[in-house]
Each structure stands twice: as C-alpha cells, then as structure tokens.
Amino acid sequence: MHELSMAQGIINAVLETAETNNATEVNEVTIEIGRLAMINPEQLEFILGVLIENTIIEDAEIKIENIPVEIECDDCEFHGNAVIDDKDHYAPMVKCPECGSYKIEILNGKDIIVKNIVIEKPDD
Amino acid sequence: MHQVADVEVAKNIMDANKKLADKNKKNLEDKGIFCVDFVGAIGSGKTTLIEEIIDNTDYKIGVLAGDVISKFDAGRIEKHNVPVVGLNTGKECHLDAHLVGHGIEDLPLDDIDVLIIENVGNLICPVDFELGSHLRIVVVSVTEGDDTVEKHPIIFKTSDVVVINKVDLADAVGADADKMVDDAKELNPDIKVIKSSLKEGTGLDEIIDCIDTAMKN
Numbered sequence: 001m002h003e004l005s006m007a008q009g010i011i012n013a014v015l016e017t018a019e020t021n022n023a024t025e026v027n028e029v030t031i032e033i034g035r036l037a038m039i040n041p042e043q044l045e046f047i048l049g050v051l052i053e054n055t056i057i058e059d060a061e062i063k064i065e066n067i068p069v070e071i072e073c074d075d076c077e078f079h080g081n082a083v084i085d086d087k088d089h090y091a092p093m094v095k096c097p098e099c100g101s102y103k104i105e106i107l108n109g110k111d112i113i114v115k116n117i118v119i120e121k122p123d124d
Numbered sequence: 125m126h127q128v129a130d131v132e133v134a135k136n137i138m139d140a141n142k143k144l145a146d147k148n149k150k151n152l153e154d155k156g157i158f159c160v161d162f163v164g165a166i167g168s169g170k171t172t173l174i175e176e177i178i179d180n181t182d183y184k185i186g187v188l189a190g191d192v193i194s195k196f197d198a199g200r201i202e203k204h205n206v207p208v209v210g211l212n213t214g215k216e217c218h219l220d221a222h223l224v225g226h227g228i229e230d231l232p233l234d235d236i237d238v239l240i241i242e243n244v245g246n247l248i249c250p251v252d253f254e255l256g257s258h259l260r261i262v263v264v265s266v267t268e269g270d271d272t273v274e275k276h277p278i279i280f281k282t283s284d285v286v287v288i289n290k291v292d293l294a295d296a297v298g299a300d301a302d303k304m305v306d307d308a309k310e311l312n313p314d315i316k317v318i319k320s321s322l323k324e325g326t327g328l329d330e331i332i333d334c335i336d337t338a339m340k341n
Contacts, residue, residue: 002218002253004216013137017133018131024126038248039252102281102312102313110138110252111136111137112136112137112138113134113135113137114134114135116130116132116134117131117133118128118129118131120126120127120128121126
C-alpha cells in the first residue's frame with residue numbers, strides 16, 4: 001500500500017510549489033510514472049483524490065503520464081524502449097526487444113516525478 | 125483579478141528516499157560497517173536465515189528487523205545476543221531509508237561490523253525503496269509456489285543474491301526448485317542463486333560465502 005506514501009510526497013511537492021508561486025488554486029497536476037515503479041496509477045489517483053480534499057488542489061485535474069522503460073542491452077547494444085506486455089503480468093517483464101536478452105541495464109522508467117502544475121494566482 | 129500560470133515542479137518523489145539511502149550507506153561506511161538487506165516473501169525463512177548467520181559466523185552483527193506492527197522478529201533475534209532494533213512500518217508494506225536511518229541511530233555502531241536489515245515480507249513494494257545496503261538478498265521458498273520468481277520479476281532483477289529455501293519440501297508441495305533457479309537466472313543473468321534447506325542445514329555455507337565475497341570486493 002505504498003501508493004499512500006507516494007501520494008503524500010506528490011501532494012507535498014505540489015503544495016510547496018503552489019505556495020512559492022502564491023497560488024490561490026491549483027487547476028492541473030501532471031505526474032510522470034515510470035512503468036517499472038511498483039505503483040498502480042488507478043490506486044494512486046484514488047488516494048490523491050482523498051488527500052486533496054479541503055486543499056487548494058481539490059478541484060485540480062490530475063494527469064498521469066506513463067513513462068516507458070528505457071534500456072540498454074549488454075548483448076546486442078540496443079538502446080531504446082523495452083517492450084512491456086501487460087497481458088503477461090502486471091509487473092512488466094523487461095527484456096531486449098531486439099535480441100530477447102535479459103542482460104540489460106534499465107536507464108529510465110523507475111521514477112515518479114511531479115512534472116508541472118497549472119495554478120491560479122493574483123495579478124502581480 | 126488573477127492569472128493562470130504553468131509552473132514546473134520537476135520533483136522526483138523517489139529522490140527523497142534515494143538521498144536518505146545514500147546517507148545511510150555513507151554513515152555505515154564511515155564506521156566500517158558492511159550492510160546486507162534481506163527482502164522476501166512472507167514466511168520464506170528470512171528471520172531463520174538471519175538467526176543461522178548470527179550463530180554460524182564470527183561477524184559482529186547488528187540487526188534492524190522490520191515488521192508491520194509487531195516486534196516478533198526482533199524478539200527472536202534478541203535471543204541470539206546481538207544488538208537489534210525492531211522497526212514497525214505501521215500501515216506501510218516496506219521499510220524505507222528514513223525508518224532505517226532512525227534504526228541505525230539506535231544501534232551501537234562501534235560494536236558492529238555487519239548490519240543486517242530484514243525487510244517486511246513482500247516481493248513488490250521494497251523494489252522502490254533502496255535502504256543504503258551494499259548487498260541485497262531476496263529469499264523465497266518452494267512453498268510459495270514455483271511460479272513465484274517469474275511472477276515478481278523486478279525484485280529478482282534488482283537483487284544480488286536469491287535464496288530458494290525449503291527445498292526439502294519441494295516434492296511435498298509439488299514445486300520444482302530448479303524451475304525457480306532457471307527463472308531467476310533468466311531474469312537476471314548476474315544473480316547468484318542458492319538452493320537451501322535451513323532445516324536440513326544445506327545452502328547456509330554458500331550464503332555466508334556470498335556475504336564474505338561481497339565484503340572483500
């Protein structure tokens with residue numbers, strides 16, 4: 001159930017940036033979730049919905065962008081996105097799409113990043 | 125009047141834990157302590173394995189024992205006369221670097237040369253949370269089913285050693301221990317795989333050798 005701690009981290013990051021920028025309301029929050037982060041986006045959205053109640057984020061649209069898994073293959077030197085087959089299993093199996101080797105380095109796709117927010121603020 | 129503004133946040137939520145994990149590692153290294161963290165399924169034998177390592181090595185061991193709400197595991201370790209701190213995660217399914225950092229503060233670091241961390245039984249969530257260890261060992265047993273490895277690929281991809289425990293029970297539960305070995309090797313060609321039966325005393329020497337080797341490197 002670590003969606004809860006992740007959601008709290010996201011809310012803190014949003015509120016901190018909103019406050020620094022004198023926001024009166026947050027209209028939109030964009031979050032990037034790597035496909036290898038052990039997070040279920042639907043559960044995360046559900047918990048975010050609970051945590052934003054009675055805050056200036058309450059009416060914001062939460063946009064979640066899934067980030068592909070970027071890999072480099074030790075065997076054939078392929079560099080690019082891994083093939084993820086959700087039908088196989090929720091936790092994606094990661095292997096080289098070129099040669100099928102599992103001997104790969106994961107370069108990107110494990111992070112959860114609050115990318116940007118759209119806020120309303122008083123005129124300067 | 126008001127205006128609408130698009131503001132960049134660019135905050136990586138994982139970074140906070142990673143920074144604390146790096147700090148834990150540095151604090152331990154400053155004291156010359158090598159850290160092994162055990163992750164694994166519920167009931168796979170993590171605590172028993174740690175007890176066996178304490179009883180069968182000359183290391184000065186300290187333990188951080190993670191559990192959701194109880195101190196059962198810490199109580200078991202305490203009987204082996206090593207310093208232990210029980211860490212309760214409460215509602216959470218994993219230890220994180222912050223909790224471990226506090227646990228480290230409560231251990232007599234000058235009297236320890238190997239710190240063992242036992243995570244909460246879980247093959248999924250601990251993947252996202254580095255703790256600051258030098259070696260991660262994942263423990264599963266045949267009784268969880270011989271598809272356990274292929275069903276949880278990422279933890280096997282990101283660990284250094286896998287222990288497949290309770291192999292003496294494989295026939296009784298209809299599990300193929302060699303399939304689990306093959307699955308782990310396929311997912312992570314670099315992982316060291318050890319079959320063990322702590323009840324019958326097999327595999328323990330190999331596990332201790334792994335820790336010895338990692339400490340020298």
